[in-house]
Amino acid sequence: MGFFDFLNNKIAVDLGTTNTLITHKGKIAIDAPSIIAVNKITGKIIAVGKEASSMRGKIHKNIKTSYPLRNGVIANFDLSEKMLKILIKKLSDISSAFFIKSYNMIIAIPCGITKVEMRAVKESARRLNAKKIYLISEPMAAAIGAGIDVLQPKGHMVIDIGGGTTEIAVITLGGIIAGKSVKIAGNVFNNDITQYVREKHNLHIGESTAESIKIKIGSAIDTLEEPPKKTTIQGRDMLTGKPKQVYITYKEISKSLDKSITQIENSVLDTLCDIPPEISADIYKTGIFLTGGGSMLRGLDKRFSATTELPVYKGDNPLEVVVKGSDIVLKNLDRYTNVLIKNI
Numbered sequence: 001m002g003f004f005d006f007l008n009n010k011i012a013v014d015l016g017t018t019n020t021l022i023t024h025k026g027k028i029a030i031d032a033p034s035i036i037a038v039n040k041i042t043g044k045i046i047a048v049g050k051e052a053s054s055m056r057g058k059i060h061k062n063i064k065t066s067y068p069l070r071n072g073v074i075a076n077f078d079l080s081e082k083m084l085k086i087l088i089k090k091l092s093d094i095s096s097a098f099f100i101k102s103y104n105m106i107i108a109i110p111c112g113i114t115k116v117e118m119r120a121v122k123e124s125a126r127r128l129n130a131k132k133i134y135l136i137s138e139p140m141a142a143a144i145g146a147g148i149d150v151l152q153p154k155g156h157m158v159i160d161i162g163g164g165t166t167e168i169a170v171i172t173l174g175g176i177i178a179g180k181s182v183k184i185a186g187n188v189f190n191n192d193i194t195q196y197v198r199e200k201h202n203l204h205i206g207e208s209t210a211e212s213i214k215i216k217i218g219s220a221i222d223t224l225e226e227p228p229k230k231t232t233i234q235g236r237d238m239l240t241g242k243p244k245q246v247y248i249t250y251k252e253i254s255k256s257l258d259k260s261i262t263q264i265e266n267s268v269l270d271t272l273c274d275i276p277p278e279i280s281a282d283i284y285k286t287g288i289f290l291t292g293g294g295s296m297l298r299g300l301d302k303r304f305s306a307t308t309e310l311p312v313y314k315g316d317n318p319l320e321v322v323v324k325g326s327d328i329v330l331k332n333l334d335r336y337t338n339v340l341i342k343n344i
């Protein structure tokens with residue numbers, strides 16, 4: 001590391017309900033599940049990220065795995081700070097020991113969080129040695145990360161479906177003129193699947209099983225052109241208590257998710273009603289940009305397009321656009337100063 005390289009110590013953080021991503025020098029250096037495993041007796045942290053995630057549902061009574069964020073908001077500040085500290089330390093280990101002493105940080109946050117929650121996020125970052133701390137809303141960061149020119153006088157609609165929240169925003173001239181933050185996203189989809197399997201197949205499944213089924217055969221519609229094959233799902237028989245396996249199809253998954261997806265669609269339609277006609281005219285042409293991990297659900301773009309009668313585009317790397325956009329803003333603060341969240 002050169003003597004002046006510390007001036008480049010800028011990190012962008014997407015502290016998500018499900019995944020935490022951190023960039024350094026323009027590259028994603030940390031990509032980890034937002035989960036921490038703690039020994040309940042000693043309070044010692046056993047694992048964070050992937051290692052902690054692999055323990056989900058398989059721990060004994062002395063160990064607890066927790067997601068410190070809920071619905072995009074920090075639910076446990078102590079654990080979230082500890083988790084971030086360890087992840088930043090990892091970053092420091094791969095960069096330089098000098099790093100941890102001085103860096104500027106940008107953090108992407110959901111639109112729906114209160115000023116008190118924003119201040120708490122900033123305080124947390126300060127305790128982690130961040131020198132200057134900037135906040136940006138997740139859909140704004142996603143739009144910039146996807147290459148949308150948010151500073152133009154032109155309306156764009158972004159829907160970011162994460163693990164805890166779905167962020168819907170209409171952006172023009174570097175600001176959000178209408179938007180909603182809905183607490184229905186990937187985690188609710190997992191719960192919907194769990195409930196469906198329990199009711200229809202008398203099978204009790206864990207959270208990670210529900211998530212892997214969603215990723216393997218999950219769909220938002222029941223008429224996919226290239227349908228995934230039916231698959232097996234294992235869990236505990238509700239009646240006998242024995243381990244059991246059943247077959248499940250993508251059509252069943254789409255049925256189980258229907259109510260939640262309809263709620264998201266209603267929020268999208270409400271948001272479209274809230275915008276001035278000139279912006280509606282823009283969005284008729286620019287369409288909807290769909291991103292976030294939840295956007296990878298099969299057929300979701302088709303379904304949204306049918307409901308809104310608008311073109312819906314899905315970008316590459318939907319899990320990365322928020323942190324990439326945040327990184328671009330941090331590196332070009334002069335250009336993007338207006339998109340930052342101020343007056344906190």
Ligand SMILES: Nc1ncnc2c1ncn2[C@@H]1O[C@H](COP(=O)(O)OP(=O)(O)OP(=O)(O)O)[C@@H](O)[C@H]1O
Nearest residue numbers: 016017018019072162163164165186292293294296
């Ligand atoms: N192929 C896939 N199909 C459907 N859902 C997926 C797929 N891959 C990942 N997901 C879901 O995406 C969600 C995580 O997305 P993302 O990382 O964008 O959210 P986050 O930033 O952690 O959450 P939030 O923005 O709500 O705080 C999880 O619920 C995960 O199950």
